[in-house]
Amino acid sequence: MTARTAWLLGPSYFYHRRLIEESKSWSAAEISQYQEARLQRLLDRYGSQTTSKVDYQNNLRDYTRWDLPLLTHMVRTGGTSGQILRFKADTFARRQKERAYIFDVWSQVGFAPYDLRVRYAGDLHREMFRYNRFENVWHVSPGATVDGELDSLRRWLRTLPPFFLHVYPSSLFTFVDLVGEKLFRSLPVRGVLAASEMFPAGEQLRFEQEFGIKIAHWYGHSEYAILAYCCRECRGFHFYPTYGHVEFLPSDIDECRRVLASSFNRIGTQFVRYETGDLAVDAAADCSRDNFLRASAILGRSQETFIDISGRRRSLFGYAFGDLDHDAFYDHIRDIQFVQDQAGSLRLRIVASPTGNRELIERTFEQHIPLAKLDFEYVSAIERSPSGKRRYFVDLLHADQETPR
Ligand SMILES: [Zn+2]
Numbered sequence: 001m002t003a004r005t006a007w008l009l010g011p012s013y014f015y016h017r018r019l020i021e022e023s024k025s026w027s028a029a030e031i032s033q034y035q036e037a038r039l040q041r042l043l044d045r046y047g048s049q050t051t052s053k054v055d056y057q058n059n060l061r062d063y064t065r066w067d068l069p070l071l072t073h074m075v076r077t078g079g080t081s082g083q084i085l086r087f088k089a090d091t092f093a094r095r096q097k098e099r100a101y102i103f104d105v106w107s108q109v110g111f112a113p114y115d116l117r118v119r120y121a122g123d124l125h126r127e128m129f130r131y132n133r134f135e136n137v138w139h140v141s142p143g144a145t146v147d148g149e150l151d152s153l154r155r156w157l158r159t160l161p162p163f164f165l166h167v168y169p170s171s172l173f174t175f176v177d178l179v180g181e182k183l184f185r186s187l188p189v190r191g192v193l194a195a196s197e198m199f200p201a202g203e204q205l206r207f208e209q210e211f212g213i214k215i216a217h218w219y220g221h222s223e224y225a226i227l228a229y230c231c232r233e234c235r236g237f238h239f240y241p242t243y244g245h246v247e248f249l250p251s252d253i254d255e256c257r258r259v260l261a262s263s264f265n266r267i268g269t270q271f272v273r274y275e276t277g278d279l280a281v282d283a284a285a286d287c288s289r290d291n292f293l294r295a296s297a298i299l300g301r302s303q304e305t306f307i308d309i310s311g312r313r314r315s316l317f318g319y320a321f322g323d324l325d326h327d328a329f330y331d332h333i334r335d336i337q338f339v340q341d342q343a344g345s346l347r348l349r350i351v352a353s354p355t356g357n358r359e360l361i362e363r364t365f366e367q368h369i370p371l372a373k374l375d376f377e378y379v380s381a382i383e384r385s386p387s388g389k390r391r392y393f394v395d396l397l398h399a400d401q402e403t404p405r
Contacts, residue, residue: 005114008134009100012093016100019242028291031241038264039245042272050249050260050273053085064088066267076330077222084330084353087223087269094224094265101243102218105229109191109214111164117193118157119166120175129156138163142171142319146371147310154179162188169199169217170305172207174314189213195220198298205235219298221278225261225271228295234287236296237280246293247273248280256281256299307397308371309344316393319369329364332356335382341396345373352378 006014023031046063056063064087066072072088103113117137128149130139138160140153157179167175172194176184192207192215204215217230219237226244228237239246244264248257256279263271280295287294305313316338335351348365352358362376 001113009113010092010096012096013100016097016242017104020100020104020240023240023242023292024290026241026291031291031293035241035245039262042262042270046270046272048273050275051271052275056085056087056269056271056274060087060269063272064269072268075222076328084334085223086331089224089269090265090267093267097243097265098224101227101240104240105218106164106191106193106216108229108232109164109193109216111191111193111216115190116161116163117166118160118163120171121166121168128153137166142174142314150178154183157183157187160188162190164191164193165189166193166195169194169197169203170316171314173203174312176211177312185211191216204230219278221261221276223261223263223271223274223276224265225263225274226259226276228292228298231287231289231294233289234283234285234294234296236283236287236294237298238287238290238292238294241292248282248293248295251279259295259298306338306340306346306372306393306395307343309373310371311343312371314371319371320365329360332361337382337392337394339394339396343397345375347375347377349377349379349382351381 023034026034061067064072067088071091073091075087075089077085099113103111114136117135118140119137120140120142128141130141131137132139165172165175172192179187189211190213192213194204194215194217198219199217204217208214214232218228219230220227224244226239226246228239228246230236231238242264245262247260247262249260251258259276259278259280261271261274261276263269263274279299281297281299283294283296306316308314320338332353333350333356334353337349339347339349341347346369350361352361358376358378362374365374365376
């Protein structure tokens with residue numbers, strides 16, 4: 001690592017880098033000692049009851065520490081997890097800390113800080129590619145990969161030196177399909193970095209075997225309270241004990257537990273015994289990698305795909321949420337649901353905020369999802385399913401195959 005990259009990574013990066021390395025050899029008792037002390041501080045401050053999104057929506061100030069200009073900034077999360085949440089994040093340390101853990105996850109497939117990445121996600125306002133020097137990453141816009149542009153995408157890909165492909169799980173096979181399997185096999189892809197959503201059962205392994213490319217995969221969420229890496233040995237998720245505190249509590253679904261998160265940050269909003277809305281499937285066999293708390297799978301932002309105007313399956317998460325999640329855009333929307341009742345089109349059912357700008361909402365979605373015809377329907381509430389769950393995507397084309405969530 002050069003002095004320049006070390007400087008870019010920052011002091012919190014190296015602090016957490018060291019903690020991560022140390023924690024991998026901790027015993028279960030050492031892990032619990034580290035965690036309990038930090039959790040207890042939160043419980044003393046906020047009480048021991050569990051919290052939900054509404055608590056932070058209504059009492060953000062009470063849960064936020066050192067909320068001073070420059071020290072904190074507003075983060076917004078939208079979409080999949082339900083209603084929009086705003087909270088304060090540490091301006092300086094959060095990014096550095098996040099990198100320490102994410103780079104640790106990526107190192108499982110050989111990634112070193114600032115190796116070249118191609119990121120297939122987000123919107124570049126009609127541009128197909130954009131290079132970010134500081135991150136050494138090429139952004140490729142899914143929104144721009146319409147049929148007429150595919151040849152230039154393919155030509156461009158052939159010119160690249162070895163790179164890591166950074167995608168959402170549900171857009172990995174879409175990407176392979178777009179560039180064509182033959183060309184994809186010939187590209188110098190060093191590894192795949194696949195975030196946020198879950199892979200459909202078996203798909204990760206299937207890709208690794210079919211293409212001989214390893215995938216680094218992890219579970220995290222926009223509140224930055226807990227993070228788990230997907231283990232190459234047991235294929236389950238190991239929660240980093242120095243990132244935040246996770247608890248599994250009984251749920252009404254067999255063999256699944258509710259995932260509760262408490263955050264360890266000192267500055268900004270502190271989440272305490274926070275209901276993430278995700279479910280963890282109990283870990284079965286032991287794993288020799290470390291003594292971190294484990295789950296064999298996590299159900300939550302499961303894969304949702306829609307059929308675009310050319311008949312291709314596309315990741316809804318990648319188009320509708322992914323990069324929009326952290327933008328002020330979701331201030332305009334209180335709740336949203338996508339319905340596909342016809343191939344090539346999507347109906348957006350939207351509960352707008354009192355100050356929500358409908359023209360901006362529609363323009364933004366049309367820019368992000370140019371591959372489907374969009375219809376907008378403004379409603380006063382999104383109804384829950386009989387089991388009380390809210391679905392952000394309703395696929396009426398495949399209604400008979402749907403499983404309860
Ligand atoms: Zn494992």
